[in-house]
Amino acid sequence: MSDDFKRLAAERAAEDVKPGMKLGIGTGSTAEHFVRALGARVRAGLDVVGVPTSERTRELAEAEGIKLATLEELPELDLTIDGADEIDPALTLVKGGGGALLREKIVAAASLSMIVIADESKLVECLGAFPLPIEVNPFGLGATTKAVEACFARNGLQGKLVLRGGAEHPFVTDGGHYILDAHLGRIADAARLAHDLVAIPGVVEHGLFLGLAAKAYVAGKQGVTVVEPAK
């Protein structure tokens, strides 16, 4: 069911793509539905160029026959369409469940607009039930972990930090980094936490997306709803 909702939201977003657009293309199971829907439009004659946010998305988009470029070649994009792990009423997001948060954030920030696509299970009143991914440099992992824990304490947060994949076989991102998943439960002040996390030298990026999403297409039993940031 949830996968059908993801597809519905993705297909709605694909209708917003206009000829000539330079598109950021997200990562994850919902974004994959978008890539397939976009592929169908491209095969029907739509001329667009996409910048993928992961190697996984690049491979699928190529297989779908979508024309691709790098962000070096196209540093300014019209629109990014991507999934999310959590969406709050201000359209602040948690992203990175699939490990692509760094490229996703760089691409979204280089876009004039970002549309989020999701099934309704991603809508939350308060972020934090989904573990917050924090991308870190492998160098000095122990020191960075301690600094992140201290940052949580200063923010009044408690929770376990888990190295994704485990110490034996850590998950490695497309950028060659590791991910610490922070099980926080509740993030009351996402802006303050985001600000404090990026100030830690070993932290490359985190999965909090603030002020990037213009709207979300959220699908459920009632169809697709357009969610805009609460004022």
Ligand SMILES: O=C[C@H](O)[C@H](O)[C@H](O)COP(=O)(O)O
């Ligand atoms: O790193 C992955 C991304 O941020 C995904 O967009 C996010 O995890 C949502 O994925 P899905 O659409 O598979 O739920």
